[in-house]
Amino acid sequence: MLQVQQISRSFAGRQVVRQLSFSVGAGEVVGFLGPNGAGKSTSMKIIAGFLPPSSGTVRLQGLDIQRQRRQAQQILGYLPEGAPCYGEMQVLDFLRFIGRIRGLQGRQLQQRLQQLGSQLELEQVWRQRIDTLSKGFKRRVGLAQAIIHQPPIVLLDEPTDGLDPNQKHQVHQLIRELARDRVIVVSTHILEEVSALCNRVMLLHHGRLLVDESPQQFVARAPAALTGNQNQAMEQVFRQLTCGDET
Secondary structure: OEEEEEEEEEEOOEEEEEEEEEEEOOOOEEEEEOOOOOOHHHHHHHHHOOOOOOEEEEEEOOEEOOOOHHHHHHOEEEEOOOOOOOOOOEHHHHHHHHHHHOOOOHHHHHHHHHHHHHHOOOHHHOOOEHHHOOHHHHHHHHHHHHHOOOOOEEEEEOOOOOOOHHHHHHHHHHHHHHOOOOEEEEEOOOHHHHHHHOOEEEEEEOOEEEEEEOHHHHHHHOHHHHHOOHHHHHHHHHHHHHHOOOO
């Protein structure tokens, strides 16, 4: 459903993403891991069609994101880093606006708004302006706009950033429900999220894909992942790869 083939991206002569390739099928939840500057968010933006790659191609259900952008983005849900929204709009008006852009109308739109309001506990802020919301609520509004049209492919950049533990649990449950027949790609710096959500781990470093394996394999490779110490876990992986213990 999602095919990324040899994508690269440079900024001011510096390569941020380097010949990244992978494919994802329905039912897979992929966790993007990596230190700051690893290329996670840039890769997400390229896959979503918001940045053109310097080279390479991305296909969503066979649609080229650059040549068939409008059709490809119709089947895509995207929560970008920072979840930018129209701050002057009320939450309900904003999501109704996004729903209409996504082709929902009438009763179908109303039912979807009610469903998301309940799942993400947004009813209490329906009539608040987005720029008055807490970071956690803004994140939930961003998640709602990404999935309102129930897309088959969903990209989530730090989906639980700013949420409290209970809210994180609710979002994790929602993502697991979404993943039954969809492709979900989650960028996160929280190792516990990888174990809780993902059936596949991709570790990026300086824009390169170093590891693509199951969470169980990743933990076996980097025991520090069990304690949630991402820096130590990544150091263990980098040491193995540098020393040639594992490839």
